Amino acid sequence: MNLLDAIGNTPLVQLHNITKGTQAKICAKLEFTNPGGSIKDRISRYMVEKAEKEGKLQPGQTIIENSSGNTAMGLAIVARQKGYKLKIVIRDTTSKEKLKMLQVLGVDVIAVDASLPPEREDSYNNYAKNLAAKNPDLFYIDQHNNLNNNEAHYMTTGPEIWEQTKGKIDYFVAGIGTGGTICGVGRFLKEKNPNIKIIAVDPFGSIFYDYFKHKKLIEPYRYFIEGLGDEFLIKTAQFEYIDDMIKVTDKNSFEYAMKLAYEEGIIAGGSSGANIWGALQIAKDLDENKRIVTIFPDSGYKYFSTIYNEDWWKQHNNFAD
Numbered sequence: 001m002n003l004l005d006a007i008g009n010t011p012l013v014q015l016h017n018i019t020k021g022t023q024a025k026i027c028a029k030l031e032f033t034n035p036g037g038s039i040k041d042r043i044s045r046y047m048v049e050k051a052e053k054e055g056k057l058q059p060g061q062t063i064i065e066n067s068s069g070n071t072a073m074g075l076a077i078v079a080r081q082k083g084y085k086l087k088i089v090i091r092d093t094t095s096k097e098k099l100k101m102l103q104v105l106g107v108d109v110i111a112v113d114a115s116l117p118p119e120r121e122d123s124y125n126n127y128a129k130n131l132a133a134k135n136p137d138l139f140y141i142d143q144h145n146n147l148n149n150n151e152a153h154y155m156t157t158g159p160e161i162w163e164q165t166k167g168k169i170d171y172f173v174a175g176i177g178t179g180g181t182i183c184g185v186g187r188f189l190k191e192k193n194p195n196i197k198i199i200a201v202d203p204f205g206s207i208f209y210d211y212f213k214h215k216k217l218i219e220p221y222r223y224f225i226e227g228l229g230d231e232f233l234i235k236t237a238q239f240e241y242i243d244d245m246i247k248v249t250d251k252n253s254f255e256y257a258m259k260l261a262y263e264e265g266i267i268a269g270g271s272s273g274a275n276i277w278g279a280l281q282i283a284k285d286l287d288e289n290k291r292i293v294t295i296f297p298d299s300g301y302k303y304f305s306t307i308y309n310e311d312w313w314k315q316h317n318n319f320a321d
């Protein structure tokens with residue numbers, strides 16, 4: 001088997017301990033079992049292969065992308081397997097473990113100041129795009145506006161969930177980062193059964209919730225959950241596939257990631273904590289006949305210096321409100 005064929009077909013497991021006190025069944029798709037350690041392997045392969053087929057990406061070109069680390073890892077694997085070079089723009093708040101992994105894979109990493117206003121030329125959101133515009137040897141993947149990101153989930157994650165649950169699914173709850181996961185899976189599940197409810201989880205500080213609920217663009221502010229939320233509206237956030245959205249704090253996300261470890265033996269990242277917290281909020285109103293599916297996008301091994309480190313909690317005043 002080729003390494004790229006090992007991407008996807010991840011397990012869906014039922015949670016039994018963290019769900020105590022709720023009636024509905026909650027299942028989680030363990031995306032950290034992908035070869036690059038996250039759900040982003042799926043879109044990395046799909047976006048690169050689509051660009052190759054469409055003739056947009058030529059042999060010898062360098063792929064460039066801005067990523068919270070996981071897409072970077074996925075692209076690194078795809079680039080290594082297919083012989084492309086890779087340049088990645090990350091925020092300087094990205095965990096040390098993710099940075100180290102990219103260095104081990106020989107990726108050219110550019111870390112930008114996460115506190116720069118998003119409209120600045122050299123901000124996280126603009127840096128890769130601007131560099132690619134000036135240099136024809138660079139191919140900008142643009143996971144935030146590339147609908148092949150969503151299509152990857154429509155073609156793989158969605159059908160896998162449908163098969164693994166044999167169609168017995170009532171809610172899909174997932175964090176919204178690019179929106180690729182929730183909108184791609186949401187579109188697939190709604191085509192199968194329009195009664196399935198799609199619920200997004202958005203961090204406090206991100207703009208999505210207020211836009212979704214009130215068409216209002218708030219001033220974004222800093223939060224520490226990696227991979228979720230945004231400061232801008234982006235093309236891949238296709239709100240038409242989302243039924244409702246809930247807000248999550250850094251504290252709830254990180255505490256629930258730790259609870260997953262203590263109670264289920266699953267060492268997952270902060271967005272998995274956000275997702276299980278969200279799923280449990282939805283479960284409160286449901287009976288035992290209902291099933292919620294959620295996603296654990298990446299592993300906790302990438303966050304031992306942050307979420308699983310007491311000093312880091314202290315540095316951030318224990319994420320007190």
Ligand SMILES: Cc1ncc(COP(=O)(O)O)c(C=O)c1O
Nearest residue numbers: 176177178179180181227271297
């Ligand atoms: C750790 C983690 N969780 C969740 C997400 C969100 O997934 P999506 O971009 O498909 O909305 C990301 C995306 O970067 C991520 O890195």
